[in-house]
Amino acid sequence: MPFRISVPASSANLGPGFDSMGLALGLYIHLDVECADQNVFFAHGSEESEENHFIWNITTQVAERYGAALPPCKVQETNEIPLARGLGSSASAIVAGIELANQLGNLQLTDEQKLAFGTEIEGHPDNIAPALFGGLTISTMLKNDIPSVRLNDIELDLIAYIPEVELKTEVARDCLPDTYERGYAARASAMSNLAVAALYTKDYALFGKMLENDLFHEPFRKALIPNFDLIREKAKEAGAYGTALSGAGPTMLSFMPKGNGEKVKNEMVKQLNGYQVQLLEIDTKGVSIS
Ligand code: HSE
Numbered sequence: 001m002p003f004r005i006s007v008p009a010s011s012a013n014l015g016p017g018f019d020s021m022g023l024a025l026g027l028y029i030h031l032d033v034e035c036a037d038q039n040v041f042f043a044h045g046s047e048e049s050e051e052n053h054f055i056w057n058i059t060t061q062v063a064e065r066y067g068a069a070l071p072p073c074k075v076q077e078t079n080e081i082p083l084a085r086g087l088g089s090s091a092s093a094i095v096a097g098i099e100l101a102n103q104l105g106n107l108q109l110t111d112e113q114k115l116a117f118g119t120e121i122e123g124h125p126d127n128i129a130p131a132l133f134g135g136l137t138i139s140t141m142l143k144n145d146i147p148s149v150r151l152n153d154i155e156l157d158l159i160a161y162i163p164e165v166e167l168k169t170e171v172a173r174d175c176l177p178d179t180y181e182r183g184y185a186a187r188a189s190a191m192s193n194l195a196v197a198a199l200y201t202k203d204y205a206l207f208g209k210m211l212e213n214d215l216f217h218e219p220f221r222k223a224l225i226p227n228f229d230l231i232r233e234k235a236k237e238a239g240a241y242g243t244a245l246s247g248a249g250p251t252m253l254s255f256m257p258k259g260n261g262e263k264v265k266n267e268m269v270k271q272l273n274g275y276q277v278q279l280l281e282i283d284t285k286g287v288s289i290s
Contacts, residue, residue, distance in 0.1 A: 058097025157261030208241025
């Protein structure tokens with residue numbers, strides 16, 4: 001019975017792909033699960049009450065939805081994903097909770113069911129889809145389903161600049177307009193279309209350009225993000241194709257030619273104080289059981 005659930009972090013939006021595009025990253029939430037006489041949840045090095053634990057709460061909701069009785073277990077959580085930094089920590093926790101219910105209750109949930117449940121809780125699929133499937137995903141919500149496409153073979157290195165400050169997604173969503181004028185929305189959508197086409201054709205210079213021309217959210221959020229313009233400018237000088245907010249921020253993410261990551265990272269470490277400058281892998285598996 002002992003098993004481990006691993007769920008990757010993710011970076012949503014990728015510039016103009018607001019609430020739709022997401023990329024799975026090589027930072028993980030791990031849940032180590034084993035049989036026990038009663039439920040015990042360990043996180044952050046200490047026992048936590050199950051009622052207060054977000055992941056366990058999701059697990060209980062899934063079990064109730066599908067009428068499953070879950071056997072008691074001991075769960076040890078290890079979390080490598082910084083919280084409230086725009087790296088999809090809440091979506092990864094939601095996916096971890098769904099998968100825990102799926103495994104303990106032998107629910108045999110389909111990918112579509114997991115995506116629908118996760119999106120229902122999160123409100124948008126852009127972090128849930130890559131956490132489930134890995135790689136770069138593009139998805140949206142229709143009335144009765146959530147179409148999702150995964151793009152493989154992204155031949156890019158990426159670097160995250162993770163500041164010490166946190167930013168709650170609700171705060172970063174509150175500063176967005178409720179409506180966009182038609183011409184503006186058409187241009188915003190065109191940036192997103194071109195970003196996807198550039199990824200598909202591996203025209204990464206064009207992808208970088210589109211990444212930096214988002215109109216949906218970055219113009220309204222950048223005032224909340226320390227060093228937004230400086231990071232973009234210095235990363236470009238160091239050889240990045242482009243830099244965008246990761247999700248709602250405050251982390252920013254640069255993309256550069258494969259093999260150049262270490263060089264750009266070393267340059268950016270010299271430019272930035274108070275940031276974790278991290279060369280990250282793209283996760284290609286999504287949620288996994290071992
Ligand atoms: N697409 C979301 C946003 C990601 O930018 O608000 C963060 O949850």
